[in-house]
Amino acid sequence: MSKVLVTGGCGYIGSHTIVDLIDNGFEVISVDNLSNSSADVLDGIEAITGKRVKNYNIDLCWEEAVQQVFEENPDIGGIIHFAALKAVGESVLQPISYFRNNLNSLLNILDCMDRYGAPHLIFSSSCSVYGNATELPVTEKTPLQEAESPYARTKQMGEQIIRDFSRIHPKHASILLRYFNPAGAHESAIIGEAPYNPASNLVPVITETAIGKRPEMTVFGDDYDTRDGSCVRDYIHVMDLANAHTKALQYLQAGKNTDNLEVFNLGIGEGVTVLEAIQSFMKVTGQPLQYRIGERRPGDVVAIYANKDKAAERLGWDPQRDINDIMRTAWAWEQKRSR
Numbered sequence: 001m002s003k004v005l006v007t008g009g010c011g012y013i014g015s016h017t018i019v020d021l022i023d024n025g026f027e028v029i030s031v032d033n034l035s036n037s038s039a040d041v042l043d044g045i046e047a048i049t050g051k052r053v054k055n056y057n058i059d060l061c062w063e064e065a066v067q068q069v070f071e072e073n074p075d076i077g078g079i080i081h082f083a084a085l086k087a088v089g090e091s092v093l094q095p096i097s098y099f100r101n102n103l104n105s106l107l108n109i110l111d112c113m114d115r116y117g118a119p120h121l122i123f124s125s126s127c128s129v130y131g132n133a134t135e136l137p138v139t140e141k142t143p144l145q146e147a148e149s150p151y152a153r154t155k156q157m158g159e160q161i162i163r164d165f166s167r168i169h170p171k172h173a174s175i176l177l178r179y180f181n182p183a184g185a186h187e188s189a190i191i192g193e194a195p196y197n198p199a200s201n202l203v204p205v206i207t208e209t210a211i212g213k214r215p216e217m218t219v220f221g222d223d224y225d226t227r228d229g230s231c232v233r234d235y236i237h238v239m240d241l242a243n244a245h246t247k248a249l250q251y252l253q254a255g256k257n258t259d260n261l262e263v264f265n266l267g268i269g270e271g272v273t274v275l276e277a278i279q280s281f282m283k284v285t286g287q288p289l290q291y292r293i294g295e296r297r298p299g300d301v302v303a304i305y306a307n308k309d310k311a312a313e314r315l316g317w318d319p320q321r322d323i324n325d326i327m328r329t330a331w332a333w334e335q336k337r338s339r
């Protein structure tokens with residue numbers, strides 16, 4: 001079986017995906033410059049899988065260094081490209097850094113795919129490419145709207161770049177995976193989300209508040225037109241998300257793809273409100289949570305959730321976990337890392 005190059009392998013979704021790939025018999029190498037992660041996660045992956053993954057600590061924007069990785073690993077067959085800057089608010093303040101990092105790294109990866117003949121690419125895209133979606137649930141055919149942030153625009157542009165690449169490289173096959181709201185941690189609580197940047201996503205904000213790192217948290221608005229007034233999202237457990245990458249790679253390797261560029265939504269297909277997520281946390285963990293209702297957050301969409309039928313039918317992807325599993329594993333991870 002050929003080797004898989006995981007970029008951003010020390011990050012949140014990358015590290016969980018490496019575990020799932022190894023569990024499914026893949027050999028993996030990682031490239032991560034540790035700009036938002038720590039090499040300690042490699043110890044965690046080893047503790048879970050018994051396998052030591054080699055990480056190349058290089059910046060993917062450095063063309064020669066990326067080429068060197070491919071020179072040293074001529075058997076790279078699949079590439080899963082997670083590496084990116086991902087903080088929506090930061091991207092508004094530093095758009096150039098986001099375009100430079102997220103697009104140059106992708107261009108170097110595509111260039112090396114071509115140059116070294118690596119056949120398969122899986123790209124981390126995001127539901128943010130749908131902007132204010134025109135229909136719910138969102139299918140892969142739902143038209144993309146104006147991006148709400150420079151971050152989201154890097155994902156739309158990244159998708160477009162891969163589309164143009166695919167047109168002139170029929171022998172290379174790529175998959176764009178549009179994640180909805182990834183959350184939760186590995187069951188072992190050995191790995192989880194551990195960013196250097198302060199958390200702004202709902203689930204880590206909840207666990208950090210409950211453990212006392214924050215005095216309270218704010219629910220951004222309870223006057224939306226939803227069942228309880230708070231925003232609706234599709235929270236997908238990171239291990240189910242990880243498994244979709246393994247399935248996508250196996251799908252390409254088996255030649256089951258009908259086109260050399262395919263797109264899949266990755267969500268569980270159920271909308272959960274912010275207040276329901278908070279209730280789930282308190283029920284599953286038995287912990288109280290200090291929260292107050294605040295103003296709406298600028299840029300928030302009211303509701304978005306996925307239609308996951310395409311990933312289920314074509315990839316055979318069957319996410320098993322719900323919001324309660326997300327809260328349980330996220331809380332176990334928070335307790336472990338805060339010790």
Ligand code: NAD
Binds near residue numbers: 013033083084
């Ligand atoms: P993360 O920040 O935990 O992981 C990304 C990793 O990439 C980090 O370890 C970082 O050090 C590395 N990296 C960034 N730029 C690099 C560069 N130029 N060279 C080498 N390494 C670099 O993020 P994540 O949550 O694991 O997200 C993974 C991917 O999924 C990203 O592309 C992100 O945009 C996308 N995504 C994430 C979410 C989410 O909510 N977490 C949702 C949708 C899409």
Ligand code: WQD
Binds near residue numbers: 125126203218300
């Ligand atoms: C979820 C809900 C908030 C924090 C972002 C990116 C998206 C994708 C996933 C990368 C919203 C509410 C949150 C808090 C709250 N990432 N909330 N209080 O905004 O849906 O999506 O992450 O691609 O591109 O935009 O995720 O976790 O920030 O928010 O009430 O302290 O929780 O208003 O309704 P979001 P989130």
